[in-house]
Amino acid sequence: MYPPELVAILILLLVPLFAGILLAVLNRDAIRTSIVGVASAIIIAASVCLAYLAWASPLPLMIALEHTKLISIGLFVVELVIALAIIALSIKYRRILPLALSLVQLALLFVLEFVYAESVVISTTFVVNNLSAIMVLIIGIIGTLICVYALGYMKDYHHHHTEITERKPYFFAMLFIFLTAMFGIVLSDSLMWILCFWEVTTLCSFLLIGYSKTPEAVTNSFRAVWMNLIGGIAFTLAIISLLEIKPFGTNLLSITGIIGYHEMAALTIPAALIAVAGLTKAAQMPFSTWLTGAMVAPTPVSALLHSSTMVKAGVYLLVVFAPVFAQTAVGTALAAIGVFTFFVTSALAISQSNAKKVLAYSTIANLGLITACAGIGTPEAVMAAILLIIFHAVAKALLFMCVGAVEHRIDSRDIEDMDGLLVRLPLLATMMIIGICGMYLAPFGMLISKWAAIVAFLEAPFGWALVILLAFGSAFTIFFWTKWLGKLFMRMNRPQAPDTTLHTSEKIAVTATGIFTILCCVGFAAITIYWIEPYLAGIYTGFTDTGAILSDNILMIAIMFVILAVLVLAAHFGSSAGRTLPPYLCGRGVDETGRFRGSLGVYKEAKSANYYMEEYCGEDVLIKPSWIISILLIGIMFVLAFLGVMI
Amino acid sequence: MNYLLAAAGAVLFLILAPLLGGLIAGIDRVLTARMQSRRGPPVLQPFYDISKLWHKERAFANPVEMIFTTGYLVLIAFSGALLFAGGDLLLVVFALALAHTFLILAAYAANAPYSSVGAERELISVMVAEPILILLAAGFFLITGSFFVSDILKETVPPIIYLPGVFLALFAILTLKLRKSPFDISTSHHAHQELVKGVTASLSGRTLAKVEIAHWYETVLILALLFLFFAGNPVLGIIVVVICYFLEILMDNLFPRVTWKMTVKSLWIVTILLGVVNIAVIGLLGGVIG
Amino acid sequence: MSSAGKSPWLLHYNASSCNGCDIEILAALTPLYDVERFGIINTGNPAHADIFVVTGSVNEQNKEVLKNLYDQIPEPKVVVAVGICASSGGVFRDCYNVSGGVDTIIPVDVYVPGCSVRPEALIEGVVKAIGVLEQKRAVLDNGGSL
Numbered sequence A: 001m002y003p004p005e006l007v008a009i010l011i012l013l014l015v016p017l018f019a020g021i022l023l024a025v026l027n028r029d030a031i032r033t034s035i036v037g038v039a040s041a042i043i044i045a046a047s048v049c050l051a052y053l054a055w056a057s058p059l060p061l062m063i064a065l066e067h068t069k070l071i072s073i074g075l076f077v078v079e080l081v082i083a084l085a086i087i088a089l090s091i092k093y094r095r096i097l098p099l100a101l102s103l104v105q106l107a108l109l110f111v112l113e114f115v116y117a118e119s120v121v122i123s124t125t126f127v128v129n130n131l132s133a134i135m136v137l138i139i140g141i142i143g144t145l146i147c148v149y150a151l152g153y154m155k156d157y158h159h160h161h162t163e164i165t166e167r168k169p170y171f172f173a174m175l176f177i178f179l180t181a182m183f184g185i186v187l188s189d190s191l192m193w194i195l196c197f198w199e200v201t202t203l204c205s206f207l208l209i210g211y212s213k214t215p216e217a218v219t220n221s222f223r224a225v226w227m228n229l230i231g232g233i234a235f236t237l238a239i240i241s242l243l244e245i246k247p248f249g250t251n252l253l254s255i256t257g258i259i260g261y262h263e264m265a266a267l268t269i270p271a272a273l274i275a276v277a278g279l280t281k282a283a284q285m286p287f288s289t290w291l292t293g294a295m296v297a298p299t300p301v302s303a304l305l306h307s308s309t310m311v312k313a314g315v316y317l318l319v320v321f322a323p324v325f326a327q328t329a330v331g332t333a334l335a336a337i338g339v340f341t342f343f344v345t346s347a348l349a350i351s352q353s354n355a356k357k358v359l360a361y362s363t364i365a366n367l368g369l370i371t372a373c374a375g376i377g378t379p380e381a382v383m384a385a386i387l388l389i390i391f392h393a394v395a396k397a398l399l400f401m402c403v404g405a406v407e408h409r410i411d412s413r414d415i416e417d418m419d420g421l422l423v424r425l426p427l428l429a430t431m432m433i434i435g436i437c438g439m440y441l442a443p444f445g446m447l448i449s450k451w452a453a454i455v456a457f458l459e460a461p462f463g464w465a466l467v468i469l470l471a472f473g474s475a476f477t478i479f480f481w482t483k484w485l486g487k488l489f490m491r492m493n494r495p496q497a498p499d500t501t502l503h504t505s506e507k508i509a510v511t512a513t514g515i516f517t518i519l520c521c522v523g524f525a526a527i528t529i530y531w532i533e534p535y536l537a538g539i540y541t542g543f544t545d546t547g548a549i550l551s552d553n554i555l556m557i558a559i560m561f562v563i564l565a566v567l568v569l570a571a572h573f574g575s576s577a578g579r580t581l582p583p584y585l586c587g588r589g590v591d592e593t594g595r596f597r598g599s600l601g602v603y604k605e606a607k608s609a610n611y612y613m614e615e616y617c618g619e620d621v622l623i624k625p626s627w628i629i630s631i632l633l634i635g636i637m638f639v640l641a642f643l644g645v646m647i
Numbered sequence B: 001m002n003y004l005l006a007a008a009g010a011v012l013f014l015i016l017a018p019l020l021g022g023l024i025a026g027i028d029r030v031l032t033a034r035m036q037s038r039r040g041p042p043v044l045q046p047f048y049d050i051s052k053l054w055h056k057e058r059a060f061a062n063p064v065e066m067i068f069t070t071g072y073l074v075l076i077a078f079s080g081a082l083l084f085a086g087g088d089l090l091l092v093v094f095a096l097a098l099a100h101t102f103l104i105l106a107a108y109a110a111n112a113p114y115s116s117v118g119a120e121r122e123l124i125s126v127m128v129a130e131p132i133l134i135l136l137a138a139g140f141f142l143i144t145g146s147f148f149v150s151d152i153l154k155e156t157v158p159p160i161i162y163l164p165g166v167f168l169a170l171f172a173i174l175t176l177k178l179r180k181s182p183f184d185i186s187t188s189h190h191a192h193q194e195l196v197k198g199v200t201a202s203l204s205g206r207t208l209a210k211v212e213i214a215h216w217y218e219t220v221l222i223l224a225l226l227f228l229f230f231a232g233n234p235v236l237g238i239i240v241v242v243i244c245y246f247l248e249i250l251m252d253n254l255f256p257r258v259t260w261k262m263t264v265k266s267l268w269i270v271t272i273l274l275g276v277v278n279i280a281v282i283g284l285l286g287g288v289i290g
Numbered sequence C: 001m002s003s004a005g006k007s008p009w010l011l012h013y014n015a016s017s018c019n020g021c022d023i024e025i026l027a028a029l030t031p032l033y034d035v036e037r038f039g040i041i042n043t044g045n046p047a048h049a050d051i052f053v054v055t056g057s058v059n060e061q062n063k064e065v066l067k068n069l070y071d072q073i074p075e076p077k078v079v080v081a082v083g084i085c086a087s088s089g090g091v092f093r094d095c096y097n098v099s100g101g102v103d104t105i106i107p108v109d110v111y112v113p114g115c116s117v118r119p120e121a122l123i124e125g126v127v128k129a130i131g132v133l134e135q136k137r138a139v140l141d142n143g144g145s146l
Helices: A004-025 A029-056 A068-092 A096-115 A130-160 A168-187 A191-209 A215-245 A255-260 A264-281 A289-296 A299-308 A311-320 A322-327 A329-350 A355-376 A379-410 A426-440 A445-458 A463-489 A504-522 A524-539 A553-573 A619-643 B003-035 B045-054 B064-084 B089-109 B113-144 B164-177 B194-200 B205-228 B234-254 B260-284 C020-029 C063-072 C084-088 C119-141
Strands: A061-063 A126-128 A595-597 A603-605 C009-014 C051-055 C078-082 C098-100 C110-112
Touching: A004 A029, A004 A061, A004 A126, A004 A168, A029 A126, A029 A130, A029 A168, A068 A096, A068 A191, A068 A215, A096 A215, A126 A130, A126 A168, A130 A168, A130 A299, A130 A311, A130 A379, A130 A504, A130 A524, A168 A191, A168 A299, A168 A311, A191 A215, A191 A264, A191 A289, A191 A299, A191 A311, A215 A264, A215 A289, A255 A322, A264 A311, A264 A322, A264 A329, A264 A355, A264 A619, A289 A299, A289 A355, A299 A311, A299 A355, A299 A379, A311 A322, A311 A355, A311 A379, A322 A329, A322 A355, A322 A379, A329 A355, A329 A463, A329 A619, A355 A379, A355 A445, A355 A463, A379 A426, A379 A445, A379 A504, A379 A524, A426 A445, A426 A463, A426 A504, A445 A463, A445 A504, A445 B089, A445 B113, A463 B089, A463 B113, A463 B260, A504 A524, A553 B064, A553 B089, B003 B045, B003 B064, B003 B205, B003 B234, B045 B205, B064 B089, B064 B205, B089 B113, B089 B194, B089 B205, B113 B164, B113 B194, B113 B260, B164 B205, B164 B234, B164 B260, B205 B234, C009 C020, C009 C063, C020 C051, C020 C119, C051 C063, C051 C084, C051 C119, C078 C084, C078 C119, C110 C119
Parallel strands: C009 C051, C051 C078, C078 C110
Antiparallel strands: A061 A126, A595 A603
């Protein structure tokens, strides 16, 4: 009989896979709803169980599986199929770059499988520590909620986009296979296996981004695939270079083996290659364009790619390698790339009025921060990184789902059209407000994490330079979020949205994620003490606790929460007695829709738009210079790696 | 942290800061009048204004203004109390940003052109001030090894020795925070009328009074930040703070208002040239404690 | 004197004045007269104002504006008609497009005649308005309505 943790792991890997296959075959809305519902319930239950088991166990759960050789061969076949699929599609659409990169990747896979066949040993199959448990919870809960949300969303999507062929079985199958791949990445211990699941996410994202098959979608999906193939190639090269080290008695293909390895100086080149793999997946500069292009896909895809999966796979890998980065100059260079990305993409977000694009840039910015923390690699920095991963996943998933649902109600995803949303669509707007506050305001999660990051940076070498960029980046963050928030609270000057009813699935997903966002923020201290610190203590010898952030400040943060709670209650129950004045327009008469009467007796709309500062923050201005800078930084990272510079 | 002392600091701030801030505002108006060869109002005029506003009819463009302005006042008071309790400087900075978000939301909520432009400009001014406030906290951390004001105050060598650039950059930001020319882009005091008071355009009566009181709290808070650079030498600190405020009044009377672009450019050039370079030097020297 | 009288903020509106009275109003703010001595501020925003100072006669184009501005001033508020045109329509009262003085549209509390008014008269008028303002405030504070 299998131990319970293995059962849970197998459920997490196989249930989404089978659900995906079933969804691909069966095409009836009612059946689809029940399969998605049942599969989601099972996945959520299994992830909670597994997370509990990992938490309750004093040491990380190590699970060995029989027949690893067979499974490895199976996974190799999967990788071949992926490469061939990408090659076939590249030929079909005549794209040279993805084709060339896939061929390179294919060649490397053969080298890996046949030249190094002897060196590849897989002893431990799965490792579940507190970090993977957190990832499992994020994927298991947020990921499945997004799938549930997609049920209602896709109905409206095809209602609004009649020109797009309906391929729901394909769509839902991809979503669930994506979840399997993500579970595989965070649960496997062997880099070989992680690589396979890594490639599966590349393929799934490629197929999902191209769902609508419009020329734009095809172009963007190929961009996503070639950028991620660079990451895949870097990953494969990292594995090869790890095998070249031939250490005595340590299995460097196992994550636990790498973390326990003592000669970090030998690991600089693999570390740099892993860093590139992480940077591509996490859409850091200069690879950011695939993620901003990914928003052509239906919103559940964006939510999935941006919050719980895909990009999180990239930063997960970087956070896992943090102890290696901590001692090498490669880590410092990586941190520089991360914080630079945070700075630039926060500025870019100012220039956007498309809500999904703002979210995309904000995602890249926050991933930059996580990358920077992983690059610094100290326990404090890793703590900040994990907090950022958690808070970002919930808040961003919430925001994407809200934007998607709002778009179908008001026929626009432009922030300028969201004025007075709190009156027009109260539930969605409230959830959106929770999400936005969760992204940047004290005392909510992201800000606390940013704070932890500042503390961690200042204690690291050259950290002051990171803090300088972070300070300016934070200023941009405040700007673009607040102007969005302001629009939502505006007095309503427009007619009610014609159809404000939400699908039940959307309502469930959005409300649940909103509640999670608040719970995570309220429970951040508990998460830190009971989840993250034990993990850090297991990874870093001599680590006791990160006291600096928590002590003395918990009370203050609690007071801030109380203040906010009282204000919210007062807003709901307080008296709003008083006289409502029309907006001041120099004494001109204003009608009930906010239009003013001009001198000739004609009513005109008075509308004020937000600032976008395109001459400073526009994509035309910023993207190209930042490509140059970030490519230079990657170059520096490799030079440092080849020199083997340590800290 | 000595909790009793901290609580005393916080309570004293909550009670005395509005009195002191109001008094400073009154003296400011008299001095401004004298610089324009006028007599000016009584020193207690700001208190009369608040008392009057408090008794006005309740009127608003959007009822949420009442909650937002209350939030602004309470959170500004909270961040000041945190500072005077010897708390964490970064948290003070973040709480301050949260407070200003409430003011900005109050202005947005009216959905009226003047308020909106005021809100945008207030937002710009928050954005402009944010980097230097974070760098200030970082600078203090680099030289003292702590973000806590209570630890910074224990320094015997005044931090100004190590952080002159950050101090000067904060002084430049002070002009913005006190809503003085040339940087009074979102709203201004006294008889200036551009944007019909911008961010406060739709506020009246009590909501306006709350914003005024919050401004008094903030004045004391920012001046206290200036004072922090002279920890270990309080007399010098107070003298410098008084001189700084006087210079602000002088500048207010000498300069016309600049555009928001000019505000961002000039203040960030100052922040980078003085603040960032200062932090970089301290960082390269490995901090003072390190 | 209650605080209402110590801090009267003005809103100045030129209905259709020839600018003569307006210049005198601005003169009152200059160092020579310095009305800020009485806590008076020229606000330019009805939401902030207590005393509504109107110059010029009211015509068909601006009577709606005048009414709107008056409505947007929170209670207690006082209206001062400055100059003979604002007080009665002056020489323009029989024009086809002129409704007459300010009091044809909104209730006026203090009339300051003159063409144009002298700053001393204007200040006198505003001080009288302060008295009215205090009375109104007292009525409101005691739960009455105006």
